[in-house]
Amino acid sequence: MATTMSWGSYLLIHVVIFSWYVFTLSANCSLKVTQGHPGAKTYGGRWKYLTFLNLVLQTVFFGLVVLIDIIHLILPSKNLRCGVPLLLVKLRDTIFTIWAFPIGTFVFLSFWSIYHYNRELVFPKFLDDIIPIWLNHAMHTVTLPLALLQMYIQPHRYGSKMRGLLGLSVLAVLYLGWVLWVHHVAGIWVYPIMERLSPMGLVIFLGVSSITVAPLYLLGEKLNHKIWKTTAVSAGPQRKKKK
Numbered sequence: 001m002a003t004t005m006s007w008g009s010y011l012l013i014h015v016v017i018f019s020w021y022v023f024t025l026s027a028n029c030s031l032k033v034t035q036g037h038p039g040a041k042t043y044g045g046r047w048k049y050l051t052f053l054n055l056v057l058q059t060v061f062f063g064l065v066v067l068i069d070i071i072h073l074i075l076p077s078k079n080l081r082c083g084v085p086l087l088l089v090k091l092r093d094t095i096f097t098i099w100a101f102p103i104g105t106f107v108f109l110s111f112w113s114i115y116h117y118n119r120e121l122v123f124p125k126f127l128d129d130i131i132p133i134w135l136n137h138a139m140h141t142v143t144l145p146l147a148l149l150q151m152y153i154q155p156h157r158y159g160s161k162m163r164g165l166l167g168l169s170v171l172a173v174l175y176l177g178w179v180l181w182v183h184h185v186a187g188i189w190v191y192p193i194m195e196r197l198s199p200m201g202l203v204i205f206l207g208v209s210s211i212t213v214a215p216l217y218l219l220g221e222k223l224n225h226k227i228w229k230t231t232a233v234s235a236g237p238q239r240k241k242k243k
Contacts, residue, residue, distance in 0.1 A: 005153060011069035013153065017146055018062040024138045025055050031130060043186035050175065050190075051139050054107045058143060061100045064092055065150075093156045097224075098167040101147050102216040108144040109216075110209065114193060121193035151220070155228045158221045168217050172210045179206075 033040045039049070046052040068088050072080060080086070114122040123136070158164065179190050189195050197205055 004155065007069055007072040010154065011066065011073065013149075014062055014065045014069055017150075018059070018066050020138075020142075020146075021055065021059040021062055024135070024142075025059050027135055028052060028055060028139065031135075042188055044178075044182045044190075048178065048182050048190050050103075051107055051111070053175070054103050054143060055139060057095075057100055058104060058146070061092075061095050062150075064088065064095070068092055090157075094159070094167075096150065096156050097158050097220060098164050098217065099171060101151065101220040102168055102213050103171070104143040104147040105216045105219070106213050107140060110212070111140040121196065122191055124192060148223075151224055152227055156224055158224060161218070161221070164217050164221070165214055168213055169210075172213055176206055176210055 028046070031040070040046050068085070071085050071088065075085060111122060119125065127136075179194075183189055183194075193205070194202060
């Protein structure tokens with residue numbers, strides 16, 4: 001069973017992770033667009049790529065976590081059990097459990113599964129000259145270890161499965177609709193694999209991809225329970241009550 005740390009320790013770790021995501025996001029936005037890969041300049045820009053959306057999600061999440069850590073260091077404990085501090089903790093847990101962990105895990109698993117099967121379907125070789133290998137791993141690999149680290153060092157309160165799966169499903173449907181809209185308006189598919197599939201194959205691929213995120217939510221819930229050995233986890237380090 002994991003043990004909670006002091007809020008000062010949380011802040012130190014979270015500032016490092018938040019800074020890493022800000023740096024990675026900045027590096028992604030600084031990539032030069034070439035004729036061979038004009039993706040960022042086509043309809044939807046970088047916002048049509050799940051990898052980029054996940055980077056934004058993780059950056060916003062850890063920015064929120066840093067804010068919560070600072071508030072818990074500044075305010076006395078009696079002011080943390082209600083009002084804005086409590087709402088922020090609930091928001092933190094909602095974002096992490098329903099979106100940040102499942103989506104971050106999905107990006108890792110889907111990218112590297114397709115990459116090892118045939119990299120040309122998801123990350124063509126010519127991209128090696130555009131996207132440095134460290135940035136490729138920062139976008140597609142590091143997200144999972146950091147999500148697991150966050151789960152290990154800090155407990156998160158999971159809500160009902162129905163609410164969690166519904167929230168994740170809504171996000172999956174919205175992104176699926178966005179991908180189809182980009183193709184409808186601009187005539188381009190977000191990922192190379194979509195260009196090579198038949199209509200039926202495309203339906204199966206998109207369906208399976210959408211359904212796959214549900215088990216990842218359940219996986220996060222199970223891991224959180226296993227690490228913290230309870231279904232009703234606290235929001236952070238416990239402070240001793242005065243007698």
